[in-house]
Amino acid sequence: MLKGGYSGKILKVNLSNEKVDVVNTENYFDVNLLIGGKGLAAYTLWKELKQGVDPLSEGNILVFATGPLTGTLCPGTRICIAAKSPLTGLFCDSYVGGHLGAEIKMAGYDAIIICGKSEKPAYIWIQDEHIEICDANHLWGLDTFRTEEAIRKERNDRNIRVACIGPAGEKLVRFAHVNVDRYRQAGRGGLGAVMGSKKLKALAVKGTGAISIYNVKDFLEKAKEAHKAVLKNETARARKRWGTARTIVFTADQDLLPTRNFKEATFEEAENLSAEILEKRFWIKHKACHSCPINCGKLGVVRSGKYAGTIVEGIEYETLALIGANCGIGNYEAVAYANLLCDMLGLDTISTGNVIAFAMECYEKGIFTEKETEGLKLNFGNEEAAIRLIEKIAKREGLGDLLAEGVKRVSEKLDAECKRFAMQVKGLELPGYDMRASPGMALAYITADRGGCHTRAWPISYEISGKAPDGTIIERYSTEKRAHIVKEQQDRNAACDTLVACWFLKTAVGNERYVGMLNAATGMEFTVEEFLAVGERIWNLVRLFNIREGLRKEDENLPDRAFEDPIPSGIAVGQKLERSQLEHILREYYAIRGWDENGVPTEEKIRQLKLNSLVS
Ligand code: SF4
Structure with missing residues (x-):
């Protein structure tokens, strides 16, 4: 009951x-x-x-x-x-x-x-x-x-x-x-x-009803503590002021910022897309989700120039990275307008930025001519062409009809060379972190349950700080501990996603406070370990679903660019991944998960996670 x-x-x-x-x-x-x-x-x-x-x-x-x-x-x-x-x-x-x-x-x-x-x-x-x-x-x-x-x-x-x-x-x-x-x-x-x-x-x-709470007094105390913890947390406070936009200078400095279709990893115009610029010239209001003290949503207005009057919430980091740097566009006003178009027409800005950058590279390589682009000069940095392409994709007009299929399908229809730089994993276009300078992110991308994704695990902070969660020293470009870190983060994030708790607040709130609120609200008696075990159970359930739908070990791979094109400049110059390196951490990851050499959960693992009653 x-x-x-x-x-x-x-x-x-x-x-x-x-x-x-x-x-x-x-x-x-x-x-x-x-x-x-x-x-x-x-x-x-x-x-x-x-x-x-x-x-x-x-x-x-x-x-x-x-x-x-x-x-x-x-x-x-x-x-x-x-x-x-x-x-x-x-x-x-x-x-x-x-x-x-x-x-x-x-x-x-x-x-x-x-x-x-x-x-x-x-x-x-x-x-x-x-x-x-x-x-x-x-x-x-x-x-x-x-x-x-x-x-x-x-x-x-x-x-x-x-x-x-x-x-x-x-x-x-x-x-x-x-x-x-x-x-x-x-x-x-x-x-x-x-x-x-x-x-x-x-x-x-x-909805006009109330939400019932098992132990109101206890819950209110726990929720109050959680709010206090969020407001004390430095990262959460930074997000309150800057939203996610602040990440762009960090990724540019660390050679993690996808630039011109992941050819480069730092963008010479990153400062023009920075949170400081947006705060000074663009934002007018902070906005929050239900019961959130952080207000990380930023409503902005373009005040002059050809995009004047553009009102949009953002610009979020991923949009700045993928529609901005990854398309070679350093004008935040153009990115704001492109963001608004995507919101209104109904397009994901991460995939859209990737698709346009992919088309730009195809154009610069002569794979798309002006015949295919219907006169659009799709060079990197051409903001007007990018904006026009967004409209064409949303309406499936001309080249937009082909691009509406996503980079994986488009690259398969074009010549083999294109697959090298179709920046996707399992069909999902990659988000705003170049994995050549982050072996942990490479593993996170290839093992993410929904394809190339940064929200299931984000080991970058450990790699940059040089310290694993257990306090031991790790080297930034090595593979040590990555399999453990990625697995732990995936399970923990899956557990938080059962509460549908905001990713940005997870660290500030912490497992114990989440479990405290969960128990007070529901009358259940979860321990932190049991809560995290739910995350692992769900990760395995989704794995079984994906395998049933045809996922194979071979799909857990990166585009060739990650292995063949070294980062050309910046602090990680020369950095690229080795195939053997990735295979090694993938094997290690499967073993830690209790999966067989093909990445299939074993019978023993299924039983141990009490999944047998659910999947039989
Ligand atoms: S719930 Fe998350 S996304 Fe929403 S305002 Fe708060 S921190 Fe931002």
Whole structure:
């Protein structure tokens, strides 16, 4: 019997037959084994998704999952959106801040599971117990901002929370995002295309209920302590002032900043994209997600020049890195405008920046001529061409139609040389950290469950400080301890993702405070070790799902550029990875995980993690 934290209900919507079901959370999945959030999403896809389903077919399943702390006073909880990814064909969970998660919880649901496909454009309207599948013909074709506005207007309520797609999702661009609360995005893996394939324009929610807490007094004390810890933490405080933008000078200094399609690792114009510049010239307001004391969202306005009037939240580090440095663009105003276009049209800025940089390299190498680009001079640094290409990708026009498939598929259609510099792992375009100067990041990328991703493990801080978590000395470019560090971070992050706790606050809050809040909210009795074991269990469950969908050891690799093109300048000049080095740490990683030499969890491991009852 659930005592608190959970709402106790999961909403299931089948768009094919417009059937709506409400199921009991406890009957649906074992909260003691998987808690919620990522655990709930992984279990749903494992249990309900037919093996080999086309991610863009009606057989795919879209999950909006909260955790037991979502909507409470735990600092910074978000929402997990998951489905089989149209980019990778693997499990994809993408997290977004704002207030949607809290609203779903207040409407009375722990998760919303959407299957099937509507015959015509539709949106799902949830007002507590009232569930309606509404016509969205009038919204189809609108950008994300106008969609949110239109739904709020027709429901006559400005406080409705809306997750929606733009034209890119409708056109099934494989890296289309889901937009939430105007400026927040579940960016990675093409979940917007999954919505588009279901003809689902939006999910709109209004919740008026309360969230039950098992031991209110204890919970409030624990939540208060967590807020205090966050506000005392130096990194969190820096994020409060600078958002994520501050990272760009750090990565440029450390030869970690992808520049001109990862050819270089430092950008001569990085200072022009820095948080200091944005603070001085661009930002006007700090914005926060539900119950977050950090306000890391920064709303900015371009005040003069040809992009004057651009208002957008950001610019986040990943956008500065991938649409800025990686496309050779050092003008923050152009990057802000490109960011706004991506938000409105519904594109993930990380994948979009990679795709444009890839196209620029193809153009400079003569693989794309002006015939293919329809007259666009796609040289690195040409901000106007990049902006035009964003529009073409979102609408699948001309070259944009090809690029909308993502760099892996495009490179496979072009000549073999292109695969060398298609900067992706398992189909997911790489984020803003060059792995040639970080062997730990190389391992994190190839083993991340959703493809090349920085949010599952980020061992860079240990490599730069030269100290492993156990205090022993490690050398920056060596492979020592990386397998341990990456495994521990992946498990820990998966555990936090069951709470859907914000990644930026994890270190400041710490495992003990999370577990304290979890227990006080739910009446459960987790120890820190048990909480972390849930993370490992989920990591293995997702691994089994991915293997079932065709993941093989050979897929755990990097593009050739990582091994063949040394970093040309900066403090890591000459640095590149050796294939034998990567194979070595991958073997070590499999062994530490208790997987066989092909990366498959052994029977013993499955039993040890109590996964046998879930996967049998
Ligand atoms: S730190 Fe930033 S992203 Fe995280 S919850 Fe707070 S405002 Fe949202």
